[in-house]
Amino acid sequence: MVTDQHYEQQYLDLMRHIWTSGDERVDRTGVGTRAIFGATMRFNLADEAIPLLTTKRVFWKTATREMLWFLTGDTNIRKLVEQKVHIWTDWPLDKYRKETGEEISRDAFEQRIIEDDAFAEQWGNLGPVYGKQWVNWPRYTPAGEGLYRREKNGINQIKLLIDGLKNNPGSRRHIFTGWNVAELDEMALPPCHKTYQFYVANGKLSGILYQRSCDLGLGFAFNIYSAALLVRMIAQQCDLEPGELVWNGGDVHLYLNHADLVEEQLSRDPFGAPKFTILRKPKSIFDYQISDFEVRDYEPQSHISAPVAV
Template sequence: MDTALQSRAEHRAQPRHFEWQYLDLLRQIWTTGHERADRTGVGTRSLFGATMRFDLSDNAIPLLTTKRVYWKAAAREMLWFLTGDTNIRALVAQGVHIWTDWPLDSYRKATGEAIDRDAFEARIIADAEFAARWGDLGPVYGKQWVNWPVYEPAGEGLFRKRPQGINQIAELVESLRNNPGSRRHIFEGWNVAELDQMALPPCHKTYQFFVADGKLTGLLYQRSCDLALGVPFNIFSAALIIRMLAQQCDLQPGELIWNGGDVHLYLNHRDLVETQLAREPNGAPKLEIANRPASIFEYAIDDFLVRDYAPQPHISAPVAV
């Protein structure tokens, strides 16, 4: 066989790189998405309903290679969620800025002070009272995951809140261990009664898990999907918690299935989108978990090691608040 023909045949025979499904979706939305007004006022191109699947066997992890994803920030955020904390102080002390824009925006609007992000975060770290007043996000993600509020009768038609609510994560681990065939392996962040108290209602809102043949597969339904900035973090984080749960429950990782509702690109992300679509994915990142702590709530950032990750350069873009 001609050498060039053989090379092309071998290329076609290789499994398609996991990242192409993300790039195909990026291109589809940018070229054919519905242009719509949105809450931020920036404007988006959107489609409704999308699915991606990622094989997590052999330590595979869906880290995009066509731009750098700061996976340690995503991992630190996931560990923060599992503590139930809702104040950005612990995050910014670790150099994680994912959540700062929302309380910073609230502070600027309330005080009229034109403070920049670095100065705001410095005050959050240095001043516990300032952090308590301006750094709290309301009952977001982790609060719902590990302390979903429960109310009980207090007599005379009154109700009182239990000091400790439902720990959905702890109950999930027990369910996976003791009743793997259940169809109720779910944790949820969409607490309708508390949405108006949250800085941002949960985007990655519903997680469901499935055990078969000794493997754990997870499905994430994400209602609002910032494909350029948020989703690369979200798919890594979802894969990470599948890996953590699998280890805690003596299972092998199966797949991550990502389902997006409103999947969108902001109109001011043109440079990011066009730059990324000009690149081709390469490499096969691996995630190793170096330690198995006594519970899922005791992992530390040093327990996670990513290997074989050589992404193309970071592409910056503004966050729509």
């Protein structure tokens, strides 16, 4: 289907639908949401297209640093805060405040994470979130007498995915997930963008992201950019062209305390077509650096701030 509609309009239409017609629900955070169940959007990634929202500024370098951090398998915020990436700090900070009673500021907490090895080890760890499952899913081998031993090196789903795309592109099993049921309770936050699947046709790589829970006002902007980034990196590693990114949301919601964000964003019109380029091809997907990525022609409207519900 050919359409002249800006790629972002489907997002704004979904936001308006949820805000005006969504079910009001009590949620985990206690803030409350308006939500619908089940939504789909599609984004063409051809010709260097990238689904960065234009009705507000998206800090794409922050999202890129997070994705590169995921691919290392690290689960401690220290490497993030050293790069001035604060998006995961609220969860360990909230835990620290509750367990110690100390009303420490975020800046002071992060400074201690950076400077104090023992403090970072105790308070900076998020549990086995995203990257841990992506590149080091637990592997157990029999140890005799009905016992099992956890192996030092787990399953690298990303490596297996790329090997599969290169050697058996027609497979219907090009999938990785972070939803490890046995370890959900150990995670600071169970994975929201939980399952990815990939599809090769006519020399192009397309991907689907299934997101079980989507904060459409704040989180989505990062989620959709990061998924497109991942498709592009994997495509390059497999000598394919980027195709299409399909986004599927389960519980898609807007927080009730984000009224100013929603109403301001819905008053704006999307404009422009930013371009995304990978400047070199590293040896593997685990070797990209922030300097390898360039975004051009991105002229978004001003940033809209809103509180994160923890």
